[in-house]
Amino acid sequence: MSQEPGYQPTIFLVEEDDDTRPILKHNLKTYGYRVLLALDEEDALDRIDGVKHADLLLVNLVGKTPDEVLQVGRRIREHARYDGHTPLVVIAEKFGADVEGTDVNVAANDWVTYLEDPGQLRNLLRRLTSKREG
Amino acid sequence: MSQSRPVPNDNRLLAHLPGEELELLRPHMEQVQLAHGDLIIKPHVPIKDIYFPLTCLFSMVTTMEDGSTVESGSIGREGMAGTPVLLDAAETTMPTFTQIPGEAIRIKAATVKEVYEQGGALKKIINRYIHTVIVVSSQSTACNRLHHIEARLARWLLMSSDGVGSCEVNLTHEYLAVMLGVRRAGVSEAAAKLQEKNLIRYNRGNVTILEREALEAAACECYHVVNAEYERLFS
Numbered sequence: 001m002s003q004e005p006g007y008q009p010t011i012f013l014v015e016e017d018d019d020t021r022p023i024l025k026h027n028l029k030t031y032g033y034r035v036l037l038a039l040d041e042e043d044a045l046d047r048i049d050g051v052k053h054a055d056l057l058l059v060n061l062v063g064k065t066p067d068e069v070l071q072v073g074r075r076i077r078e079h080a081r082y083d084g085h086t087p088l089v090v091i092a093e094k095f096g097a098d099v100e101g102t103d104v105n106v107a108a109n110d111w112v113t114y115l116e117d118p119g120q121l122r123n124l125l126r127r128l129t130s131k132r133e134g
Numbered sequence: 135m136s137q138s139r140p141v142p143n144d145n146r147l148l149a150h151l152p153g154e155e156l157e158l159l160r161p162h163m164e165q166v167q168l169a170h171g172d173l174i175i176k177p178h179v180p181i182k183d184i185y186f187p188l189t190c191l192f193s194m195v196t197t198m199e200d201g202s203t204v205e206s207g208s209i210g211r212e213g214m215a216g217t218p219v220l221l222d223a224a225e226t227t228m229p230t231f232t233q234i235p236g237e238a239i240r241i242k243a244a245t246v247k248e249v250y251e252q253g254g255a256l257k258k259i260i261n262r263y264i265h266t267v268i269v270v271s272s273q274s275t276a277c278n279r280l281h282h283i284e285a286r287l288a289r290w291l292l293m294s295s296d297g298v299g300s301c302e303v304n305l306t307h308e309y310l311a312v313m314l315g316v317r318r319a320g321v322s323e324a325a326a327k328l329q330e331k332n333l334i335r336y337n338r339g340n341v342t343i344l345e346r347e348a349l350e351a352a353a354c355e356c357y358h359v360v361n362a363e364y365e366r367l368f369s
Contacts, residue, residue: 019283020320027323030330060319091319100306101338115318116307118326118336 009055009129010034012086014044014076016062024060031122033129044076053082055129060091066112073110085109087128091121142239144188144299146212147263150368152255159256162245168232170304174215175230184216184246190236191297193309194228205312207271208233210297212364213263219243220250220260233309234298262367269363277356278315283324285354286314291334291341292349292357301343328352 011033015021021037028035036051038044041061059073073088080086089111092099101116103124113124142148142156142163151159168174168190175181177197185192192209206228209215218226250257277286290313294303310321325341328334333349335342343349350357 017317019316023283023323024319027326093317115322116338118322118329121322
């Protein structure tokens with residue numbers, strides 16, 4: 001993180017899956033982030049109202065296509081009181097081998113990550129939060 | 135592709151056969167090289183061949199009406215594919231395909247059944263193996279409900295490594311997600327945790343177990359329960 005010493009970027013995490021949520025939250029904290037957690041879209045829309053600042057919005061929803069999750073993420077971001085340009089990262093679930101391991105910049109501040117390696121999400125988050133901090 | 139000079143000792147079931155019964159099967163053994171995705175058992179089609187893995191890993195899959203699939207089990211060098219024939223079921227609902235490429239010994243199902251029905255060592259060994267398959271299946275059902283992802287991932291990596299007899303295994307995120315019954319992000323983050331502890335190295339589907347003992351310690355009890363049962367019956 002290239003920001004001033006001691007700065008801890010905040011990730012607003014929307015994670016529906018009960019198995020993934022604790023380990024993802026744990027890892028994000030280990031990577032040095034402050035994590036604000038929401039269980040689903042409804043919970044996120046409630047909680048984001050009281051959030052003063054987040055450096056990145058990370059969304060992983062069950063049973064939805066990346067496009068549908070992007071729409072949910074954008075609704076949450078629009079609902080926020082802070083900067084509306086916060087990067088949005090969506091974790092894709094079902095996809096082919098052709099996109100495996102890629103992080104696709106689908107709009108100015110919107111990304112879809114097609115996970116293949118354990119370090120992939122960490123690297124993308126670091127890149128986006130560093131760019132924002134720098 | 136088939137090769138000559140089968141080496142049955144690399145399969146633990148064949149390795150336990152006494153010489154006489156092994157010699158009954160040996161002329162019918164064909165060593166084959168299998169590629170990722172090779173379908174060796176088709177659903178609802180009579181099974182003609184039985185496969186004993188040497189270095190490959192098979193995956194049994196359950197398919198739902200909507201086309202979604204979930205892995206029901208894996209078969210490595212500790213076992214065999216084609217047990218329905220020996221149980222007089224002739225065929226099965228579950229397809230079996232090659233998950234990790236490698237070699238296997240292929241024998242005509244009718245030949246194996248003939249020796250099996252003689253009631254000798256082969257029958258005893260295969261019956262015990264079928265018992266371990268039931269134990270694995272029961273343990274996995276409980277495991278997927280009760281144990282956290284990191285411990286389950288450690289268990290599956292160890293089982294897959296045992297199955298192919300190597301500390302390096304090719305397992306994609308997608309496959310691991312299906313095996314563990316979790317989402318890709320869960321696999322990714324659990325693997326990240328194991329990697330940070332230097333227990334594994336995971337790069338583009340290539341998993342290398344770096345610290346086996348520590349990975350066993352990180353695995354849930356299910357790995358040890360199943361191993362103990364296998365050792366009780368086969369050592």
